[in-house]
Amino acid sequence: MGLLGSLTMLLLTILLFSSFRAVTAQSNSTGDARALDALLQDYAYQAFLSPRTGVVYDGFVPSNLTGIMISGMRLRSGSLRTHGVSMYKEFEIPMGVLEQPYVERLVLVYQNLGNWSIVYYPLPGYIYLAPVLGLLAYDASDLMAKNLPVLDIHASGQPILIKFSDIKSLPEGPVPKCVSFYLNGTVIFSNVSQDKTCTTFQQGHFSIVVESTAPAPTPVSPVPPGLGGGPKQGPAPSGHSKKNNSKVWITIGSVLGGSALLIMLGLLVLWACKYKKTKEMQHMERAAEVGESLEMTRVGSTKAPAATGTRTQPTLETELKIVV
Ligand SMILES: *[C@@H]1O[C@H](CO)[C@@H](O)[C@H](O)[C@H]1NC(C)=O
Ligand SMILES: *[C@@H]1O[C@H](CO)[C@@H](O)[C@H](O)[C@H]1NC(C)=O
Ligand SMILES: *[C@@H]1O[C@H](CO)[C@@H](O)[C@H](O)[C@H]1NC(C)=O
Numbered sequence: 362m363g364l365l366g367s368l369t370m371l372l373l374t375i376l377l378f379s380s381f382r383a384v385t386a387q388s389n390s391t392g393d394a395r396a397l398d399a400l401l402q403d404y405a406y407q408a409f410l411s412p413r414t415g416v417v418y419d420g421f422v423p424s425n426l427t428g429i430m431i432s433g434m435r436l437r438s439g440s441l442r443t444h445g446v447s448m449y450k451e452f453e454i455p456m457g458v459l460e461q462p463y464v465e466r467l468v469l470v471y472q473n474l475g476n477w478s479i480v481y482y483p484l485p486g487y488i489y490l491a492p493v494l495g496l497l498a499y500d501a502s503d504l505m506a507k508n509l510p511v512l513d514i515h516a517s518g519q520p521i522l523i524k525f526s527d528i529k530s531l532p533e534g535p536v537p538k539c540v541s542f543y544l545n546g547t548v549i550f551s552n553v554s555q556d557k558t559c560t561t562f563q564q565g566h567f568s569i570v571v572e573s574t575a576p577a578p579t580p581v582s583p584v585p586p587g588l589g590g591g592p593k594q595g596p597a598p599s600g601h602s603k604k605n606n607s608k609v610w611i612t613i614g615s616v617l618g619g620s621a622l623l624i625m626l627g628l629l630v631l632w633a634c635k636y637k638k639t640k641e642m643q644h645m646e647r648a649a650e651v652g653e654s655l656e657m658t659r660v661g662s663t664k665a666p667a668a669t670g671t672r673t674q675p676t677l678e679t680e681l682k683i684v685v
């Protein structure tokens with residue numbers, strides 16, 4: 362019974378673990394967005410040959426990401442702090458922006474995700490009125506570097522303004538909202554100020570959305586703050602189905618693996634039972650040899666002891682033979 366008990370515990374643990382794997386594999390769209398950030402940093406840096414400070418260099422993206430626009434601007438961090446940047450694409454950066462850790466020069470990478478916005482920043486229950494724009498800061502000391510960590514920049518005085526230029530005509534009814542996706546996965550909604558402007562004190566990704574009034578097939582709630590990305594629902598463009606597919610395979614794999622383990626453990630349990638039975642049998646046979654009043658009978662092809670009347674016939678032995 363002790364063996365069976367611990368095996369059951371083991372099985373439950375395995376089952377729990379495989380379902381946990383399935384859940385985590387399905388809920389990681391922030392991971393995709395961070396991988397995109399890293400890729401775009403690399404491509405933005407490739408636009409620099411011998412960059413002059415304070416000049417915007419437009420970069421090229423790989424063909425599998427056509428529709429995304431990127432730029433890079435190299436700055437002295439002292440100049441960023443004391444002057445800011447009057448206009449960098451849609452971003453207006455006031456003086457007083459500080460970076461952490463301190464670097465002498467930094468690069469501000471600009472991203473316009475265009476028609477890829479909904480792929481990397483799915484927001485169930487909302488419609489994007491503008492593309493998702495990103496502003497991220499990196500160390501400029503090595504312009505060949507890949508996978509650079511993002512510097513932490515924050516506005517210490519006035520906020521950074523994002524002046525959206527091409528907004529889809531605002532529909533009647535729902536009020537447009539600014540949405541900010543911070544790098545830690547937090548999603549924050551705020552009011553749009555005059556002139557289609559949003560504000561932020563941190564780097565991240567920004568856009569303007571309205572709540573979708575279209576009758577959705579299933580009611581979807583907005584992503585609560587703290588859950589970056591959220592589940593991938595709504596009209597996901599085809600480019601993303603491959604990733605979803607691999608997640609499905611991960612899930613199927615875990616389930617199949619779990620089942621295989623279950624079967625193996627089941628066999629183990631049966632073997633243990635049979636082993637125990639055999640031991641008992643040997644014990645009984647030995648007892649019979651020393652002359653106790655046990656009568657040997659034939660069950661199947663096996664010799665088995667059976668006590669007349671008082672004991673149950675050992676029929677289980679034949680059943681066990683079939684299994685192994
Ligand atoms: C999810 O994405 C985050 C951010 O990239 C990463 O740190 C984490 O390991 C990922 N989790 C899984 C289960 O893939
Ligand atoms: C796009 O292509 C680049 C280079 O060919 C590759 O590194 C990257 O992983 C691809 N990205 C996606 C999202 O397919
Ligand atoms: C975005 O548009 C470009 C063409 O402008 C296309 O090649 C690309 O596949 C589109 N991306 C998505 C996610 O639909």
Ligand SMILES: *[C@@H]1O[C@H](CO)[C@@H](O)[C@H](O)[C@H]1NC(C)=O
Nearest residue numbers: 543544545546547549563587
């Ligand atoms: C994530 O970052 C934003 C902006 O810096 C901040 O307001 C928020 O509290 C952070 N959330 C978490 C969970 O760290």
Ligand SMILES: *[C@@H]1O[C@H](CO)[C@@H](O)[C@H](O)[C@H]1NC(C)=O
Nearest residue numbers: 536537538550551552553554
């Ligand atoms: C945002 O706008 C709504 C109504 O338009 C108003 O009630 C609310 O106080 C505003 N929030 C902020 C933070 O200004």
